[in-house]
Amino acid sequence: MQLARDTDPDLEHALRVLEQRIGRVHARMRFDVEWDYQTQLRDRGANHFPIENSAISARAIALALKLTGLFWRGRRNAERVELRHNTIRTDALPVMFDGFSILQLSDLHCEMSAGAMLRLAELLPSVRYDVCVLTGDFRAATYGPDDAALVALAELRPLLRGALYGVLGNHDTIRMVPRLEQMGIRMLLNEADVIERGGQRLYIAGIDDAHFYRADDIDKAAAHIPRDEFSILLSHTPEIYRQAALAGFNLLLSGHTHGGQICLPGGIPMTLAAALPRRLGAGAWSYLQMHGYTSAGAGCSVVPVRFNCPPEITLHRLQRPTTGS
Numbered sequence: 111m112q113l114a115r116d117t118d119p120d121l122e123h124a125l126r127v128l129e130q131r132i133g134r135v136h137a138r139m140r141f142d143v144e145w146d147y148q149t150q151l152r153d154r155g156a157n158h159f160p161i162e163n164s165a166i167s168a169r170a171i172a173l174a175l176k177l178t179g180l181f182w183r184g185r186r187n188a189e190r191v192e193l194r195h196n197t198i199r200t201d202a203l204p205v206m207f208d209g210f211s212i213l214q215l216s217d218l219h220c221e222m223s224a225g226a227m228l229r230l231a232e233l234l235p236s237v238r239y240d241v242c243v244l245t246g247d248f249r250a251a252t253y254g255p256d257d258a259a260l261v262a263l264a265e266l267r268p269l270l271r272g273a274l275y276g277v278l279g280n281h282d283t284i285r286m287v288p289r290l291e292q293m294g295i296r297m298l299l300n301e302a303d304v305i306e307r308g309g310q311r312l313y314i315a316g317i318d319d320a321h322f323y324r325a326d327d328i329d330k331a332a333a334h335i336p337r338d339e340f341s342i343l344l345s346h347t348p349e350i351y352r353q354a355a356l357a358g359f360n361l362l363l364s365g366h367t368h369g370g371q372i373c374l375p376g377g378i379p380m381t382l383a384a385a386l387p388r389r390l391g392a393g394a395w396s397y398l399q400m401h402g403y404t405s406a407g408a409g410c411s412v413v414p415v416r417f418n419c420p421p422e423i424t425l426h427r428l429q430r431p432t433t434g435s
Contacts, residue, residue, distance in 0.1 A: 132299045144285075148253045180417070188416040189225030190421070196424055197426075199431050200430070201430055204340055206310040211240050212425075212426040213243070213423065213424070216245040216408065225414070230423065231269060237423075239425060242274045244276035245364055247346065248279070248282055252281045267294070275316060277297065277344045278297070280346065282319070284299075301315065301331060313342065314344065317343070317344070319346055320345060320347050328343070328350065328357050332357045340360050341358065342360065343359040343362045343363070345364045347366040348364040348402060352397070356398075360400060361428075362403070365405040367383060367384050369405075371407075377418050377419060408422065
């Protein structure tokens with residue numbers, strides 16, 4: 111199969127590399143869907159752009175907030191990224207991984223969240239963890255150039271230590287994968303990796319975007335994970351919670367919802383942009399035997415404001431239950 115649209119030699123090279131990595135069908139399907147999406151947006155014009163890409167919508171929302179005097183308050187809120195702590199207690203955890211910590215960064219939307227990125231630069235040096243995971247949406251728009259997002263991420267990269275794992279979100283193009291991996295981020299595209307300690311193992315798997323591109327394959331990601339081993343799934347969206355639980359994953363880490371980003375008092379989201387129960391829209395939750403966490407994200411989409419929904423990075427600590435608990 112030859113994509114007539116692929117006339118860029120750099121694009122062809124990236125495609126060939128990804129074909130070897132994730133398979134011909136997955137790689138070419140992802141490229142093909144991205145091309146069709148961009149073509150439709152270009153041909154239909156700005157009035158048909160998704161809200162994430164529409165400058166008109168962003169300006170209208172910003173203007174409405176300015177007229178009510180709320181815009182600058184919302185912008186300050188968006189820059190106050192918090193470090194949140196989440197403890198996951200489970201007797202399925204191998205003894206050697208008791209106390210294992212995972213730093214999760216999600217929904218950075220780097221190029222439109224400059225204030226939040228500066229706050230991350232202040233927070234990250236003092237955080238201690240075993241591995242770091244990035245659960246998608248590195249850039250702000252859902253199509254077009256990605257250089258600004260990758261430059262901003264590269265500035266943060268020296269502040270992230272140890273092993274790094276990532277997955278793509280619905281705002282990300284698969285063309286970003288080679289450059290993300292050049293930064294030392296192990297991108298998981300329906301794949302899994304294993305961490306060993308004292309003869310015991312913990313598996314970290316990740317799937318391609320399940321929200322827009324529908325390029326996820328949980329069965330493939332879990333194919334080489336023994337059913338009795340502790341496993342963590344990274345997914346940009348929590349919408350695949352049922353499949354993840356039934357596949358035997360012990361923990362699902364995701365983002366995508368922004369926790370609503372603009373919420374009513376009490377943190378009640380006006381919208382989650384995802385088809386799932388509200389209780390799974392932000393923070394810790396569980397489904398069947400699986401633990402889950404949906405990050406509210408560090409960045410913003412459409413407009414750089416937040417209300418009643420602070421941006422976050424999250425430090426997860428895995429623990430075995432104490433005796434008598």
